[in-house]
Amino acid sequence: GGGHLMSLFLPFVWVPTVPVKNLTGSSPVNPALAGITGILMSAAGLPVCLTRPPKLVLHPPPVSKSEIQSIPGISHTCRKTTKKQAKKGKTPEEVLKKYLQKVRHPPDEDCTICMERLSAPSGYKGPQPAVKPDLVGKLVKCGHVFHLHCLVAMYNNGNKDGSLQCPTCKTIYGVKTGTQPPGKMEYHIIPHALPGHSDCKTIRIIYNIPPGVQGPEHPNPGKSFTARGFPRHCYLPDSEKGRKVLKLLLVAWDRRLIFAIGTSSTTGESDTVIWNEIHHKTEFGSNLTGHGYPDINYLDNVLAELAAQGITEESLVQEKD
Numbered sequence: 001g002g003g004h005l006m007s008l009f010l011p012f013v014w015v016p017t018v019p020v021k022n023l024t025g026s027s028p029v030n031p032a033l034a035g036i037t038g039i040l041m042s043a044a045g046l047p048v049c050l051t052r053p054p055k056l057v058l059h060p061p062p063v064s065k066s067e068i069q070s071i072p073g074i075s076h077t078c079r080k081t082t083k084k085q086a087k088k089g090k091t092p093e094e095v096l097k098k099y100l101q102k103v104r105h106p107p108d109e110d111c112t113i114c115m116e117r118l119s120a121p122s123g124y125k126g127p128q129p130a131v132k133p134d135l136v137g138k139l140v141k142c143g144h145v146f147h148l149h150c151l152v153a154m155y156n157n158g159n160k161d162g163s164l165q166c167p168t169c170k171t172i173y174g175v176k177t178g179t180q181p182p183g184k185m186e187y188h189i190i191p192h193a194l195p196g197h198s199d200c201k202t203i204r205i206i207y208n209i210p211p212g213v214q215g216p217e218h219p220n221p222g223k224s225f226t227a228r229g230f231p232r233h234c235y236l237p238d239s240e241k242g243r244k245v246l247k248l249l250l251v252a253w254d255r256r257l258i259f260a261i262g263t264s265s266t267t268g269e270s271d272t273v274i275w276n277e278i279h280h281k282t283e284f285g286s287n288l289t290g291h292g293y294p295d296i297n298y299l300d301n302v303l304a305e306l307a308a309q310g311i312t313e314e315s316l317v318q319e320k321d
Contacts, residue, residue: 054286055286057283057284057285057286057292058284058285059285060192060204060284060285063190063191063192063204067190068188068189068190069188071187071189071203071243073243074187074243077187078187079185079250079253081183092129092155092156093131093152095162095164095174096148096151098173098174099140099164099173100137100138100140100148101137101138101140102137102138103137103138103145106145111123111136111146111147112144112167113146113150113153113167114150116147118136118145118146118147120134121133121147121149122147122148122149122150124147124149124150124153126153126157127153129149129152130152131148132148132149133147133149134147135147135149137151139173140173141171142168142169142171146167151164154167159177159178159179159217161175162174163176163177163310175255176310177257178255178256178257178258178276179218179260179261180256180257180258180260180276181209181215181218181225181227181259182209182212183207183208183209183210183259185207185208185258186205186208187203187204187246188203189201189203190204192284194237194284194293194294195285195286195292195293196294196295196296197237197293197294199239200237200238200239201238202235202236202237203236203238203246205233205235205236205246205280206233207230207231207232207259208230208231208232210227210230211224211225211227211273212225212227213225214271218261219261225273226273228269228273232280232282233282233284234280234281235282237299241299244303245302247316248311248312248313248315248316251316252278252309252311255311257278258275259275259276260274260275261274262274278305278306279305280302281298
């Protein structure tokens with residue numbers, strides 16, 4: 001029986017009278033238990049590891065109101081979005097005209113939207129736009145060519161916000177906006193350092209989006225949507241680069257690109273508020289989830305994700321009305 005084995009080893013185990021608190025500050029391990037386990041494992045030829053597994057640290061130490069500071073160079077500490085930032089009432093044809101050149105002699109290749117030849121009429125089978133099905137246009141910046149009919153249909157299926165994204169190379173025309181529901185974004189400095197950024201304090205962002213009813217731009221207009229896990233706390237180092245990321249995130253917030261309504265990749269729930277395509281760090285003092293620190297590439301990665309949504313340093317100049 002196991003009992004005999006234990007009694008064989010017990011005489012060799014030193015049991016201190018005070019519990020040993022390990023260095024990470026987590027709960028004490030019963031030293032007798034640790035000793036016995038170690039002896040049994042080494043007797044069985046198993047490696048003995050005496051370090052505890054790393055501990056998940058989601059939140060910083062408590063921060064009082066008086067310790068919170070506003071961020072130099074950034075006005076206010078809170079942004080709200082309302083139901084709708086007003087849409088410009090232009091027809092799809094008027095919007096697309098700004099971004100297209102007419103192509104008189106279409107190249108001998110497929111339109112990547114409808115998969116028909118550009119030299120043949122558009123194969124789009126939905127509601128018919130008020131455009132001749134054989135007209136072909138070229139996007140001015142990237143040079144990709146499509147049936148005008150197909151581009152109008154694609155525009156009508158999207159957010160209809162006056163912007164267009166090339167379906168081939170993702171080049172953005174106009175200002176891309178999203179469908180984030182109304183909510184609040186708070187941001188301030190707290191007096192604690194992130195792992196890997198011991199030389200500076202931390203920017204804390206708190207997002208809060210209440211549940212509500214989906215609008216015409218959402219997957220199921222008129223149906224309610226849920227909002228789980230709010231308020232969501234996120235962290236950036238209060239360094240020059242961290243402040244730059246915050247400024248760009250504020251542009252993303254104003255353009256409704258931080259959250260969307262869709263199906264959660266973690267729970268599978270539909271009609272719920274989800275992160276869009278800009279990653280945030282929600283784990284303050286560890287990196288067990290992959291959404292924490294240290295992560296030396298994070299600021300560069302998030303700058304690239306912002307750029308993919310059309311948000312760069314130039315956007316900061318444009319937003320300054």
